[in-house]
Amino acid sequence: MTENKKYEKNSAFTLVEILIVVIIIGILAGLMALSAGSSTETAERTACRGDQRTVKSAYYVESAERSNSFKTSIENAMAQFSKAQKVSTGEGAAMYKGICPAGGEYIMVQDIVNANSTNGKLTIMCTVEGHNGDAQLSALERLQLWSNIINGMKYSGLNDADFVSSLNQIFGTHLDTGSYFGTNDQVRDLIAKKFDTMPALEKDSALYKELKNTIMKDQTPYVQPYFINEGKETIYWISPKEKSTDKYWYADAIYYNGNWYMKKDGDKYTTSMIAGFNNAKSVKDALQGIGMLDNNGSISSNWVPIG
Numbered sequence: 001m002t003e004n005k006k007y008e009k010n011s012a013f014t015l016v017e018i019l020i021v022v023i024i025i026g027i028l029a030g031l032m033a034l035s036a037g038s039s040t041e042t043a044e045r046t047a048c049r050g051d052q053r054t055v056k057s058a059y060y061v062e063s064a065e066r067s068n069s070f071k072t073s074i075e076n077a078m079a080q081f082s083k084a085q086k087v088s089t090g091e092g093a094a095m096y097k098g099i100c101p102a103g104g105e106y107i108m109v110q111d112i113v114n115a116n117s118t119n120g121k122l123t124i125m126c127t128v129e130g131h132n133g134d135a136q137l138s139a140l141e142r143l144q145l146w147s148n149i150i151n152g153m154k155y156s157g158l159n160d161a162d163f164v165s166s167l168n169q170i171f172g173t174h175l176d177t178g179s180y181f182g183t184n185d186q187v188r189d190l191i192a193k194k195f196d197t198m199p200a201l202e203k204d205s206a207l208y209k210e211l212k213n214t215i216m217k218d219q220t221p222y223v224q225p226y227f228i229n230e231g232k233e234t235i236y237w238i239s240p241k242e243k244s245t246d247k248y249w250y251a252d253a254i255y256y257n258g259n260w261y262m263k264k265d266g267d268k269y270t271t272s273m274i275a276g277f278n279n280a281k282s283v284k285d286a287l288q289g290i291g292m293l294d295n296n297g298s299i300s301s302n303w304v305p306i307g
């Protein structure tokens with residue numbers, strides 16, 4: 001009996017505590033912007049990242065408190081920010097302007113696309129270059145962030161015009177509504193154009209060293225995405241081709257379940273032909289197609305984890 005009472009009291013306190021933290025983070029972000037001089041790019045970047053964290057916290061509090069849909073939760077959370085102006089909301093994504101001090105638009109996507117990710121996780125991206133902390137991310141994480149945003153928006157319930165206009169804002173492209181279908185090639189092209197190349201693997205990583213010591217001696221390893229099942233799942237892989245438009249479907253390494261793997265043919269590493277991914281219905285289907293997974297879905301013995 002007393003136990004129950006105690007529990008109720010504690011859980012109520014937790015929510016209030018979370019709200020206080022949200023408010024404090026907001027004030028701190030504001031103070032940081034003021035102290036650094038709000039006209040500088042650095043201050044705007046710092047303030048924007050702080051605001052993104054505040055928005056995220058507000059969303060998490062809102063969705064933890066009431067189990068509403070994404071659309072309702074994000075609208076309730078954003079109503080707490082007087083400067084926020086709604087551009088568009090859908091069942092899995094939303095766009096707001098007015099918060100970023102440099103005039104950027106926030107694209108917010110519920111991360112429900114990739115089967116391995118936590119349900120309900122919110123990804124936020126500001127349309128202003130440099131406002132997303134990209135530089136601190138690894139090549140793989142950066143690619144995952146961008147893939148989640150693009151493919152998440154595709155299944156977000158946003159109307160076509162809003163979807164294409166936000167892509168154009170993020171990527172500086174001039175796509176027309178009706179000309180963008182989110183195919184594997186189109187998404188890969190957008191990412192490669194945005195960064196000039198696919199992201200290069202970090203030189204201090206175990207995979208980089210293993211590749212350079214063996215099958216990629218004179219080549220640069222670039223991390224690539226392959227979108228399976230119309231963008232609902234993604235396989236990340238390594239090839240020496242820096243642009244998406246270089247059609248080359250041989251993987252030197254493949255990322256699966258949190259690990260990079262290289263394929264052995266006898267005692268030597270080898271590449272794998274992955275053009276067949278094109279017809280795969282799921283990641284499992286694709287990886288079974290190249291023999292990386294056996295019939296039970298376990299990793300085949302000739303695929304070696306690296307790092």
Ligand SMILES: [Zn+2]
Binds near residue numbers: 102103105
């Ligand atoms: Zn911003």
